[in-house]
Amino acid sequence: MHNIVVIGAGIVGASIAHHLSRANVNLTVIDALEGPGLGVSAASFGWITCAAGAPDLPEEVYQSRLQAIDDYERLDDEFGGQICAPSKGALVWGGNEAETLDWAQQHEARGSVVRLVNSAALAAMEPMIGDPPALAAHFPREKAVDVQDACALLTRSAYRANAQLIFGQKVFGLEVAGGRVKGVRLMDRTIAADHVVVAAGAQSPEILGEVMPDHSISMSPAALVSLRADVFGLTHIIDGDGLEIRSRRNGELIIASGVENGPEEQIKADLAQHMLAKVCRVFPAIINPRVTSVEIGRRPFLADGRPLVSSADGVEGLILAASHPGVILAPEIARRVVNIVIG
Numbered sequence: 247m248h249n250i251v252v253i254g255a256g257i258v259g260a261s262i263a264h265h266l267s268r269a270n271v272n273l274t275v276i277d278a279l280e281g282p283g284l285g286v287s288a289a290s291f292g293w294i295t296c297a298a299g300a301p302d303l304p305e306e307v308y309q310s311r312l313q314a315i316d317d318y319e320r321l322d323d324e325f326g327g328q329i330c331a332p333s334k335g336a337l338v339w340g341g342n343e344a345e346t347l348d349w350a351q352q353h354e355a356r357g358s359v360v361r362l363v364n365s366a367a368l369a370a371m372e373p374m375i376g377d378p379p380a381l382a383a384h385f386p387r388e389k390a391v392d393v394q395d396a397c398a399l400l401t402r403s404a405y406r407a408n409a410q411l412i413f414g415q416k417v418f419g420l421e422v423a424g425g426r427v428k429g430v431r432l433m434d435r436t437i438a439a440d441h442v443v444v445a446a447g448a449q450s451p452e453i454l455g456e457v458m459p460d461h462s463i464s465m466s467p468a469a470l471v472s473l474r475a476d477v478f479g480l481t482h483i484i485d486g487d488g489l490e491i492r493s494r495r496n497g498e499l500i501i502a503s504g505v506e507n508g509p510e511e512q513i514k515a516d517l518a519q520h521m522l523a524k525v526c527r528v529f530p531a532i533i534n535p536r537v538t539s540v541e542i543g544r545r546p547f548l549a550d551g552r553p554l555v556s557s558a559d560g561v562e563g564l565i566l567a568a569s570h571p572g573v574i575l576a577p578e579i580a581r582r583v584v585n586i587v588i589g
């Protein structure tokens with residue numbers, strides 16, 4: 247039986263653990279934090295989307311995003327509707343009607359399901375929008391995932407299938423001998439393994455060190471602003487008027503944003519103020535909105551052309567699993583890891 251260690255219980259590691267645990271393997275999942283999904287996954291917007299990307303993405307990339315929508319639909323069914331946040335798809339609009347139309351047509355030509363909606367239809371779909379644009383594109387199949395909750399569900403499913411879960415313990419290094427990985431080093435012990443999957447997000451290079459120097463992972467910050475309001479909810483993921491916003495299952499509103507350079511506390515304070523003002527402008531009927539948190543997450547990026555899953559040269563059994571956008575691609579990454587490990 248294979249002895250497999252997965253380092254990291256973010257959405258990538260949790261998805262791998264869930265997929266691997268269905269096979270007859272001896273699986274251990276280790277995360278330095280106190281529970282699953284507390285790394286960058288906790289700060290994720292969690293949109294499973296083609297619409298958020300440019301419509302001229304390479305064919306293989308576009309197809310893998312379409313595939314991800316199917317993957318999450320299946321996963322949601324498997325978990326009794328608990329993986330995806332309730333949503334009726336995504337509503338997207340550009341700076342003007344022509345831009346929205348062009349965007350919608352290009353996405354439709356690539357295989358997305360897209361419906362055009364005029365301002366009256368949009369107002370009926372999301373009555374809180376104060377000044378609906380003349381035209382918006384509705385992507386009814388697109389989904390959103392509350393990522394930290396999904397990580398908890400996926401790791402729990404692995405645990406029920408006999409995986410061992412170790413939280414609050416950092417992996418300090420890899421045991422390698424005779425051209426093979428032999429296990430991982432924790433503070434007080436070593437865990438033996440014949441396969442080690444490094445799914446440690448932006449921290450993966452620290453673990454790989456000299457063993458896999460050509461990892462090509464970089465970090466890119468982005469922010470998630472969470473808000474609460476009295477009696478307010480969106481039934482779609484919305485990307486328009488410079489705002490990427492949706493409701494979480496728990497009723498919170500979340501907004502994804504890029505971040506400027508500067509001191510972190512200042513960035514957070516500025517973003518809180520800026521997003522609150524934007525929300526009040528786009529949804530003027532909102533009552534008592536208040537920002538509850540601003541989190542800055544460091545997203546792991548791979549250099550263009552790198553595979554989502556790569557095996558180390560010269561160290562058998564060592565696998566790196568990382569990607570951006572990691573939530574979208576997590577099921578595909580998990581399938582690829584299973585193929586490498588189990589065949």
Ligand SMILES: Cc1cc2nc3c(=O)[nH]c(=O)nc-3n(C[C@H](O)[C@H](O)[C@H](O)COP(=O)(O)OP(=O)(O)OC[C@H]3O[C@@H](n4cnc5c(N)ncnc54)[C@H](O)[C@@H]3O)c2cc1C
Pocket residue numbers: 253254255256257258259276277278279282283284285286287288289290291292293294393415416417418445446447448449450453467468469470502503542543544545546568569570571572573574575
């Ligand atoms: C604001 C924002 C919006 C985003 N929106 C989207 C989106 O809409 N769609 C999308 O697909 N993606 C989105 N992303 C990106 C996505 O969130 C990430 O790509 C994804 O969460 C990465 O998951 P991961 O499992 O690789 O990393 P992580 O969630 O960081 O998981 C890695 C885990 O490894 C653990 N770890 C690290 N080092 C060690 C060690 N030495 N020992 C043990 N454990 C270790 C960490 O504790 C962590 O839990 C967004 C990100 C942000 C910040």
